[in-house]
Amino acid sequence: MEIEKAINECSDQRLQTKYKNATYVIRRTFALYSFEEIAFSFNGGKDSTVLLHLLRAGFFLHNKDRGFSGSETDSKKECAIRTIYFETPCAFPEINSFTYELANTYSLQLEIIHSDFKSGLEDLLKKKSTKAILLGTRIGDPNAVGQEQFSPSSFGWPPFMRVNPILDWSYRDVWAFLLTCKVEYCSLYDKGYTSIGSIHDTVPNALLSFTDSDNGEHFKPAYLLSDGRLERAGRARKYPSKDDNVLTVSNGNSTDECSSKTLSASIIAVGDEILFGLFEDQMGVSLCKKLHAIGWQVTHQSVVRNDVDSVAEEVEERMSTNDMVFIFGGLGPMHSDVSVAGVAKAFGVRLAADEEFEEYLRHLIGDHCTGDRNEMALLPEGITELLHNDVLPVPLIKCRNVIVLTSTNVTELDKEWDCLLTLPNTPLVQMAPFSSKHLSTMLSDVEAAQTVAQLCLDFPDIYIGSHRRSRAGPLIISFVGKDQERIDLAAAALSGKFPLGAFNEYR
Numbered sequence: 001m002e003i004e005k006a007i008n009e010c011s012d013q014r015l016q017t018k019y020k021n022a023t024y025v026i027r028r029t030f031a032l033y034s035f036e037e038i039a040f041s042f043n044g045g046k047d048s049t050v051l052l053h054l055l056r057a058g059f060f061l062h063n064k065d066r067g068f069s070g071s072e073t074d075s076k077k078e079c080a081i082r083t084i085y086f087e088t089p090c091a092f093p094e095i096n097s098f099t100y101e102l103a104n105t106y107s108l109q110l111e112i113i114h115s116d117f118k119s120g121l122e123d124l125l126k127k128k129s130t131k132a133i134l135l136g137t138r139i140g141d142p143n144a145v146g147q148e149q150f151s152p153s154s155f156g157w158p159p160f161m162r163v164n165p166i167l168d169w170s171y172r173d174v175w176a177f178l179l180t181c182k183v184e185y186c187s188l189y190d191k192g193y194t195s196i197g198s199i200h201d202t203v204p205n206a207l208l209s210f211t212d213s214d215n216g217e218h219f220k221p222a223y224l225l226s227d228g229r230l231e232r233a234g235r236a237r238k239y240p241s242k243d244d245n246v247l248t249v250s251n252g253n254s255t256d257e258c259s260s261k262t263l264s265a266s267i268i269a270v271g272d273e274i275l276f277g278l279f280e281d282q283m284g285v286s287l288c289k290k291l292h293a294i295g296w297q298v299t300h301q302s303v304v305r306n307d308v309d310s311v312a313e314e315v316e317e318r319m320s321t322n323d324m325v326f327i328f329g330g331l332g333p334m335h336s337d338v339s340v341a342g343v344a345k346a347f348g349v350r351l352a353a354d355e356e357f358e359e360y361l362r363h364l365i366g367d368h369c370t371g372d373r374n375e376m377a378l379l380p381e382g383i384t385e386l387l388h389n390d391v392l393p394v395p396l397i398k399c400r401n402v403i404v405l406t407s408t409n410v411t412e413l414d415k416e417w418d419c420l421l422t423l424p425n426t427p428l429v430q431m432a433p434f435s436s437k438h439l440s441t442m443l444s445d446v447e448a449a450q451t452v453a454q455l456c457l458d459f460p461d462i463y464i465g466s467h468r469r470s471r472a473g474p475l476i477i478s479f480v481g482k483d484q485e486r487i488d489l490a491a492a493a494l495s496g497k498f499p500l501g502a503f504n505e506y507r
C-alpha cells in the first residue's frame with residue numbers, strides 16, 4: 001500500500017506519529033461500524049484529500065488486522081467507501097472537478113447532496129442508515145472548538161458520530177503528508193489558496209503574494225505558508241467583530257484615516273505579589289504611557305489574583321468593552337501561572353497543545369519540560385494567533401483582542417512593544433497622538449471648582465481634570481485631547497476667568 005510505504009520510509013518522525021494516530025482512529029471506526037454505515041465527507045479540499053488517503057491506508061490496515069491481505073495491484077480501488085459531497089454552485093470549478101476526478105480514480109461511492117449541510121444530512125439519514133461520518137476537521141477550524149476525535153453530532157442535528165481522525169494535525173502536518181506521499185491535490189493550492197471556502201469568500205492568501213520583475217502579482221504555493229495559523233487569511237470574515245475595528249486597518253504607521261478616532265485599551269496585571277504589596281507594578285504605568293503616545297485611551301487598569309476565575313472574569317469584562325486588552329504576569333509552568341487558562345475560560349474555549357509554540361519553547365528551554373507535553377505550550381484553542389518577530393525568543397500570544405505580554409519588567413516591555421508596533425499586521429493602529437497642557441494655581445479647589453465644571457461643558461472634546469502633588473502645594477489642572485488648538489483655547493478660557501497671574505503653565 002503506497003501511502004503506508006511512503007510514511008514508513010520517510011524520516012519525519014512527527015508525521016509518522018500523526019499518521020499512526022489517525023489511522024488508529026480510522027481502524028477503530030471500521031471495527032465499530034459496518035462499512036455501509038460509514039460515510040466520508042469529501043469536498044476536494046486539502047484536509048479532506050489527506051483524509052481520503054488516510055482512509056485508504058486505515059482500511060488496508062483494518063483488513064490486515066482481520067487477517068485479510070488486500071491485493072497490492074489495485075490498492076486504488078480497495079476502499080470504495082460511501083462519500084458525501086455537498087455540491088453548490090458557489091464552489092470553485094477546480095474544487096468541483098477535482099472532487100469528481102478523485103472519486104473516479106479511487107472508486108468512491110459518491111452521494112451528491114444539493115441542500116445545506118443540516119437538511120442534507122437529515123434526508124440522507126432517513127434514506128440510509130449512517131452511523132459515522134468521517135471529516136477532515138482540524139483544530140483551528142472555526143467549527144472544531146470543543147470537538148474530539150469521536151464527537152456525536154450537535155444537538156438539533158440528526159444523530160451520527162462525527163469522526164475527526166486529523167483533528168490534531170497542524171497545517172504543516174497536512175502539507176508534510178501530501179508532499180511525502182506525493183499525492184495529487186487541488187490545483188488552487190499551487191496558486192496561493194491556503195484554505196478554500198466558496199468563490200464568494202475565498203481569495204489567494206496575501207501572505208504568499210510576491211511581485212515579479214514585470215510588477216505583476218503572483219502567489220507562492222500553499223505549502224510555503226510558514227505560519228499555518230494564518231491559513232484562513234484568504235477567507236473573508238462573515239461576521240464583523242469589535243476586533244475588526246483594529247485589525248482591518250492594515251498599517252500602523254498611517255494616522256490619516258484614524259486621526260479623529262480613539263481606540264480604547266484595558267490593562268490587566270496578574271499577581272498575588274502586587275496585591276500583597278511585595279512587588280510594585282511598573283509595567284502598567286509604562287503601558288499607559290505607551291498607549292497614550294499612540295493615541296489610544298486606557299479606560300481601565302487592574303490587578304487580579306493568580307486565580308483562573310479572577311483572570312477569566314476580568315478578561316471577559318474588559319474584552320467586550322475595549323478594542324484591546326493587555327494582560328501580563330502569571331505566565332509560565334508554575335502552579336500559580338494561570339493567566340492563559342483564564343483567557344481561555346473568558347472566551348469559553350479549552351486549552352490545546354500548540355505545536356508551533358511548543359517548538360519555540362523547545363528552542364528556548366530544550367526538552368526540559370515535564371511529562372509528555374510542555375504545559376506552557378497549551379494555548380486557547382481556535383482563537384490564538386502567534387505574533388512573530390525575530391527579536392523575540394518566543395512569539396507574542398494574541399487571542400482575538402487580548403494580547404498576552406510575556407515581559408516581566410519595563411525594559412523587556414520596551415522590546416515587546418517595539419516588536420508589536422513593527423509587525424506587518426500590527427493590531428496596534430497608531431492613532432493621532434494625544435496632546436496635553438497643564439496649568440498650576442495657588443487658588444483653592446473651592447475657588448476653581450465651579451469655573452472648571454463649566455469649562456468641561458464648554459469643551460466636551462477635551463478631558464479637563466485636576467490633581468495635587470501635595471495638600472499645601474499648587475492645584476494642577478490638566479487639559480488632554482487630540483486638537484492642540486482646542487486645548488489652548490480651553491486653557492486660555494480658564495485663565496481668562498481669573499485675575500492675571502492666577503494660573504501658570506506647569507511642565
Ligand SMILES: Cc1cc2nc3c(=O)[nH]c(=O)nc-3n(C[C@H](O)[C@H](O)[C@H](O)COP(=O)(O)O)c2cc1C
Nearest residue numbers: 041117121133135142143152153154155157162197
Ligand atoms: C458531514 C458534516 C457534519 C456536520 N455536523 C455538524 C454538527 O454536528 N454540528 C454543527 O454545528 N455543524 C456540523 N456541520 C457543519 C460544520 O461544523 C461547518 O459549519 C461546516 O463544515 C462549514 O464550515 P465552513 O463554514 O468553514 O465552510 C457538519 C458538516 C458536515 C459536512
Ligand SMILES: Nc1ncnc2c1ncn2[C@@H]1O[C@H](COP(=O)(O)OP(=O)(O)OP(=O)(O)O)[C@@H](O)[C@H]1O
Nearest residue numbers: 041042043045046047048085086135136137195196
Ligand atoms: N461541501 C462539502 N462537502 C462535503 N464535505 C465537506 C464540505 N465542506 C466541508 N466538508 C467537510 O468538512 C471538512 C473541513 O472543511 P475545511 O474547508 O476546513 O477543509 P478542507 O476543505 O478539506 O480544506 P481547506 O481548509 O483547505 O478548505 C472537510 O475536510 C470535509 O470533511
Ligand SMILES: [Mg+2]
Nearest residue numbers: 045195196197
Ligand atoms: Mg474547505
